[in-house]
Amino acid sequence: MKKGFKKMIATVLTAAMAMSVGMPAFAEEEKPLSEQATIIQNMSDREFDAFVVDYVSNAQNSAESSSTIQSNLEELGIEFIPEANGISPYFSSSDVSLSSYAAKRYGDTFYRVYGQVTFLAKENQPAKEDILAIGWDTNQASYYSYNEGDYANAREYNTSKGIFSFNIDDTKMIANNVAYGVVYVIPKTSATKLDTATTFLHTYNEPSHVWSGGLTLYYNKKPSGIIQISVTSSSVGASTLFYANNSICLN
Numbered sequence: 001m002k003k004g005f006k007k008m009i010a011t012v013l014t015a016a017m018a019m020s021v022g023m024p025a026f027a028e029e030e031k032p033l034s035e036q037a038t039i040i041q042n043m044s045d046r047e048f049d050a051f052v053v054d055y056v057s058n059a060q061n062s063a064e065s066s067s068t069i070q071s072n073l074e075e076l077g078i079e080f081i082p083e084a085n086g087i088s089p090y091f092s093s094s095d096v097s098l099s100s101y102a103a104k105r106y107g108d109t110f111y112r113v114y115g116q117v118t119f120l121a122k123e124n125q126p127a128k129e130d131i132l133a134i135g136w137d138t139n140q141a142s143y144y145s146y147n148e149g150d151y152a153n154a155r156e157y158n159t160s161k162g163i164f165s166f167n168i169d170d171t172k173m174i175a176n177n178v179a180y181g182v183v184y185v186i187p188k189t190s191a192t193k194l195d196t197a198t199t200f201l202h203t204y205n206e207p208s209h210v211w212s213g214g215l216t217l218y219y220n221k222k223p224s225g226i227i228q229i230s231v232t233s234s235s236v237g238a239s240t241l242f243y244a245n246n247s248i249c250l251n
Helices: 003-021 033-041 045-061 066-074
Strands: 078-081 096-105 111-119 130-136 141-148 152-158 163-168 178-187 193-204 216-221 227-232 238-249
Touching: 045 066, 045 096, 045 111, 045 141, 045 178, 066 078, 096 193, 111 130, 111 193, 130 178, 141 152, 141 163, 152 178, 163 178
Parallel strands: none
Antiparallel strands: 078 096, 096 111, 111 178, 130 163, 130 193, 141 178, 152 163, 193 238, 216 227
């Protein structure tokens, strides 16, 4: 394993643990890989999700390939599933990008499906209606739980139909801030794969408006196996829609 990766893991571990106890992060002596893996195994779900998102966003900023991220996390007891089918890890406008991926910690019975929104600049016309929606094929997996990551609040969901949404208030965001939501799903015993989708509705021009109804989520499974989620609302003045699909091969 590269020394640079081990140092980054140690730094991110320190930051993730500091966030969980409200302490400032500081550099610490590099820990052996086995000790780092043990720390990860003992993390709470919230701590683990913060670690994964911190690591992935740092690796993306360093232009690490998906295969490198996958290999490095595997050594820490984490199965990582990047975006599949040749889809780019970034769906970007000038001020925001979307990433979607999944992870499973050794010993867990469930997979975590992440929607990660990275803000590339402070918005000139922010709004509070941004919606991050995560969907999954209910024939392949059942809903287990969710986690509200940084800057995200659970909004509308229908777990029997395989869809869960989070509200992101981008009036609070500045360049390099990362917002995320996570949905936990348990694969069914007959499933050989798990199809998922992530959609982000990025809105502008209405900083004083907060969702109070009118949001509709549409879920559609194409014959090709790709999931579509559409987000609509009559109250949005201007918006941009991003989406990503993934397919997890279950061992």
